[in-house]
Every structure is written in C-alpha cells, then in structure tokens.
Amino acid sequence: MTNNIKEPQITLVGAGPGDADLITVKAIKALKTADVVLYDALVNEELLNYAPETSVKVYVGKRSGDHTYSQEAVNKLMVDYATNYGHVVRLKGGDPFVFGRGFEELDFAASYNIPATVIPGISSSIAVAELQNIPVTHRGLSESFWVITGTISNGKISPDLYDAAKSKATIVVLMGINKLAEIAEIFKSEGKSKLPVAVIQSGTTVDEKVAIATVDTIVNAVKDQNIGSPAIIVLGEVVSLHPKFQLIKEIYDVVAKG
C-alpha cells in the first residue's frame, strides 16, 4: 500500500551531553528517518544535520528561566506534528529519562495511540565528570553514586539531598548550580566541610569550565571562575582523583603541619 499520509510515530532520542560525537548509532538512524525534529536548548545543533534536509526542525527551548514552550505545549506540538507529518524525533539533551520528563512525553503519545519509543543517550550525570577524569565509582572511595535534581517542581531543594549528604555515595546534582550555597550548607551541617567538590559547566563542549574545591570553598571557586548554568555538581571523595585536587591537598597538608 502506498499513500502520501505517513503513519504517525514518535521517537524520544537522547542527544548526549553536548559533544556531537557522543550520539549513538541508533539515534542517528532515527534522525535519518525523521519528518520533524523537535529539539531542546541543550542539544548540539550539529546533530540536526543527520535529519533529512526536507525535515522540519523546531526549537522548543526549555532550560532554567527560559521556558520557550511549556511541557504541555511541547507534548501537544509533538502529537500534532506526528499526526500531520509522520515521524517526529523528540531530541533531548543527555538521556530522555534522567530528569527529562521523557516518560510524560511517551505517555502523552500513548494517550493518542501514537507508537512511541525511547533511545537512551549518554547522560551528563556520568559522562561530564568522566571526561574530567572523575569516576563516579572507584574501589576504596565509592561503591555507589546518587543522581539528584537540584530544583524540584516547587522551586525548592529536593528533600533527597538531605539524605544524600548523610550517605557515602558520590553525589551528582543536576540543575543545582543556583542552589550551590544552600547545598554546601547541607553538607557542612553533616560535618563534610572538607569533602571534595567539582562544578563543571557546559561539560564536553568547547565552553567547558571546571572548579575543583571542597565543600567550604566551592562557592568562592565557582564565583572566581564565573561558572554558571548549565552545570553539574559532583560531591565525593572521587573528586580527589582530579589532578587539580592534588594542589589543594598539598596546601592543606602544609597548613596542617603548621
């Protein structure tokens, strides 16, 4: 059967943390058959070149403080485009299921009986620290890692962060840079002033910046280096493996020896 009306279909695709080469083969295959690409603010626009020239590309924004479209509007656009054009690729920064509201999008598509699937992406929660040579796990230093959003829907800090500060896990906070001082206070109140911390802005991209410090000095280190959003925060002994931390350690040792 041939006709001009394509079957609607939606594929949520993880675009990875920024570096265009951190896209998967599976994601590229989906992009190559896209009639429409709806892409987020943190997606590397080079990836759009994998989609056919004739495909429609729509920027739907979304990052802290720049809600170009609400989630509801994105959901509706996605379904409207699928119904009218066929295959919609919903290209999302990082991995669609890590604070990406990806499941809500799949669910919305299902409510319209539109077949929808998800393709995982490289998550910045692991890869951004990794490309700074900081492993989220390391024998003798950390047997687990805990990934937490810095800001929950009511704008407050997640209650999970208070539990996290008590744990021995490596803590990775996404979208938390605006709450860094508050997060540092939570860790201080657990007696972790000297715990190593890394803050990495725009990881894996040409704009990458990194601050390496401890809980009690990280706020100033981030200010000194003019680090802002988007950024991830990593708190844990594994951060001591970063070459820059060695210098901090030597200063402490000198001070400690008086």
Next chain:
Amino acid sequence: MTNNIKEPQITLVGAGPGDADLITVKAIKALKTADVVLYDALVNEELLNYAPETSVKVYVGKRSGDHTYSQEAVNKLMVDYATNYGHVVRLKGGDPFVFGRGFEELDFAASYNIPATVIPGISSSIAVAELQNIPVTHRGLSESFWVITGTISNGKISPDLYDAAKSKATIVVLMGINKLAEIAEIFKSEGKSKLPVAVIQSGTTVDEKVAIATVDTIVNAVKDQNIGSPAIIVLGEVVSLHPKFQLIKEIYDVVAKG
C-alpha cells in the same frame, strides 16, 4: 617524521549495554584507529567489526565467576600491547567509569607515561530500565536515582544498600542478582514489602528477560522465569509505570477490597 614504531596510546571505550547500535560515534572513531582491541565478556562482539581487519582482538573476559584475566593482568596486557603495537582500545561493557574499574586502568597507563583517555558509554544503570519503559526519575514518583554495586570486593553486600533502602530514591543495583533474596530482606525490614521491583537480564539484547513484582514476591518471580546473570535490579515506585505492573496492582486492589 615517519617510522614503523607507533606511539603507544590507550583509549578506554564504553561499549554500551548490549545492543550494538547503542555505541557512540566517538567510540567508533576510536575503534577505527585501533591496532589492538582488548574486550570484556559483556561487550557485543559485532562492535569488533568497526576495528581494522588487521587489528589484534583479545578477549579478556571478566564477569562474575569467570575471571579469565585478573585486573592486574588486564592492566599489564594493555600497556604491553600499547608499547608494542600502538593504539590500544580497551572496550568495556556499559560505561568504563560505572563499576568498570576504568579509572584504575587510566591510572596504570599514566604510571607508564602512556597517553590514555576515556570515551563514555551508554550505562545499563539507566538504559536497561529505560528500554523497558521504566524511567529512573519521574515527577511525583522519584526525584533521584541511586546506583549501587550488588557485590563489593570482599564479596559482601555494599553497606550503601542499607542506607538506600531507607531513601526515597529509585535504587538500581548492578551485579546483584545473586544477592536478590538478601536485598529483598533489607527492603522488607524498612517496611517496603510492597515496593515495585524489576529484574532485567541481558537488557537491550535478544536474550532479554524481565520480571516485574514487588519486594515480597520478586525472588519467586525471578525463579519462575529462570532469570540469571547478567541482570540489573530496579527498586522504586517508578517500576509501577511498567505495563506488567498494572496487572499486579489490579490483583492487589481486588484482594484489598476482599
């Protein structure tokens, strides 16, 4: 300057969770310039086809109970091959820094002054559940996820699991299938008998199997379906989003109404 002795170089590459299309473009580029590929047990062997035909491919094993080579032997092989052949790609299942001892390998290479870098891979800790339509985070159900190894170096359960059972995070346990009964008991002792649990074997491959149950029924569900290693365990309310869980819920509701 041209000569026949290549500069030694090591690239740790994440091969992803199993599906050969879940490899990144960056990983393929590294494989294409490999003189030697050292690959693990959980790596999809199709990926070796990206390496030059003339390259040396060495299986170095490593999975629970099948330590073909010790970590020390792998480290030494890696450096020996780099010194004698040039570019060694160390192809590792999932992501090299998620319980992969990847940092130890980078560190070992550095001790021989061999340039070594890492390329992140799709981690099964996020992607395996995702491809079963279970998101590790979801508004209203989970604001964080905590990834823990089931077995630490002394063979015991990680102490982090006891803290995890108290938390509201989605808990993902890697390499923990042999300790499932013990893990279930820990969650029961926190009053979480009815918490949804998924166990997924060989996720993203043709051999994939899944058991969906609750803390108090998961051990039997896994037995019934003959699920074994390699598998991941996901504990959390997000598992209730899996279509199979709806049936479990309906049975509970009927029983509850008496």
